[in-house]
Amino acid sequence: MKPLELDVFLCRTDNFGVLVHDPETGLTAAIDAPEEAPILEAATRRGWKISHIFTTHHHTDHVSANLALKEQFGCEIIGPINEAVAIPGLDRTMADGDSFLFGDHTVKVIETPGHTAGHICYHFVDDKLLFAADMWHSLQKLAVLPDETAVYFGHEYTLSNARFALTIDPDNERLKSRAAEVEALRADGKFTIPTTLGLEKETNPFLRAADPAIRRNLIMEGKTNEEVFAEIRKRKDNF
Structure with missing residues (x-):
């Protein structure tokens, strides 16, 4: 199994945009969709077609480009079940402990309420990648993961x-x-x-x-x- 490829870039003022690409299947996931233009620029620069959006929570600065990207790419939008009604274009809901495959890469969902009541993180188990959040009890769920786990956060703070x-x-x-x-x-x-x-x-x-x-x-x-x-x-x- 080939390692995932990542592209990290700024959106809005201090949001991070992240694209996760599986070179074996061609699948590309945007972790949240803060702003359409920077995401499209990154996808075009890398020659990747966005197949998924993995939404962490419903705040506008994380979902504002959902519908535009879905219209252009037909991508599947995955997000937290507890915020389903507030996430534009949501196709599939995830709860704490759920897992799914991104190509051959296992993604586990960790519910991390705090920033919002339904916030979730995406843990790429085999790749030791985590796209994450905050708050005490939520952090304890993340702290038990291996120390070498790379953590990708949503803002440059x-x-x-x-x-x-x-x-x-x-x-x-x-x-x-x-x-x-x-x-x-x-x-x-x-x-x-x-x-x-x-x-x-x-x-x-x-x-x-x-x-x-x-x-x-x-x-x-x-x-x-x-x-x-x-x-x-x-x-x-x-x-």
Whole structure:
């Protein structure tokens, strides 16, 4: 089985567009459809025909090009069952634990409510690829995946996130190094996508609510992981 090919590009202001291509079957999936023109440009540049759209959630900046792409390519649109009524052109619904084949590549659906109530992630099991989201209980589902899993996120927020993380976890040397790397990448106009689960476990405070240093910094040593996470989330909202 040949490895999947990926093309990552910007849509709108800070959305990422991602095309996933199976060279053996010619199938090409867009992970969400934020904006028609950049997706068409990427598909044309690579010579790929979009056969699927894998929708993570119903927000407009993730589904606005659904109908235009479906009209042009006749692609199948897959999305979360709990947001079915809000996703334009949806053909097939997926729930937590469902899996399906993309060519010969197994895709498992992980329900990750938080960003929206019905949000789902797509885990390409054999390829160790994850197209993902946020929030504490949802993150715990993702954190058990292999550390080398490559994580493709939907927005270029890494620089802001790294700066915020340093306010919560200022003595984390791996975080300091990562923040410097991100600063350099963005200064050069380069993307920070993908990351890995292993790196996120080392540097992302939303995955580190149990860490003693973070708890000391927040003066929350006796609190639950959920309470620490909620405090981090509140601080991020106000950052």
